[in-house]
Amino acid sequence: MKQLEFEEFYRCGRDVCLxxxxxxxxxxxLAEDLVAEAFARAWAAWPRVRGHPAPRAWVVRTALNTRVSWWRRRRHEVALDGRDAEAPGSDGSYGSDGSGLDPALLAVLRQLPRRQREVIALRVFLDLDTATTAKTLGIAPGTVTAHLSRAVGTLRGHLVTVDHPEVGS
Structure with a gap:
């Protein structure tokens, strides 16, 4: 029963979490690796995750926490040529990767501060309410609202173009 229930959770939640x-x-x-690790941890803790008010948020939060842990370990490593290697996929080639996300959107999202990206991920992509997002991230609901507002403003400023009719036309 546990396995079937988890398989259904994985099948229905993997893409949105990714x-x-x-x-x-x-x-x-990196996102694929983080989500795979988070789902593996969810399987190991399935009784607790199943009882979580937002299991998909648990997976996303676990994935983001895993990234921080990996980054902390990696910052002590030295690249062979003395520079940090560029992350795979940093060439902007996201359009045909099956994620369904616009490359321009991803480019702007990468420029947002980490907390704003996390709020966007939970509020927009997982469609969580403000209270659940705040609880998941360990911040106040007002902070979620502020980060969301700033992030949306930045996204709007970079992605929305308005054609103004020329004066005198």
Whole structure:
């Protein structure tokens, strides 16, 4: 029973969790690795995850926390040529990767501060309410609202173009 229930959760939640993590991290390969790790941890803790008020948010939060852990370990490593290697997929080639996310949107999302990306991932991609997002991220609901407002303003400023009719035409 546990296995069938988890398989259904994975099948229904993998893509949306992947899109949310991809929006937050901006790197397809990294997002796939993080989501795979998060789902593996969800399986190991399935009774607890199943009882969580937002299991998909648990997976996304776990994926984002895993990224921080990996980054902390990696920052102590030194690249062979003395520079940090570019992340795979950082060439902007996201359009045909099956994520369903616009490459221009991903480019702007990568420019947002980490917390704004996380709020966008949970509020927009997972469609969580403000209270659940706040609880998942461990911040106040007002902070969620502020980050969302700033992020949407930035996205709007970069992605929305308005054609103004020329004066005197």
């Amino acid at each position: 899109r949310a993590v991809l929006a937050a991290v901006g790197d397809r390969q």
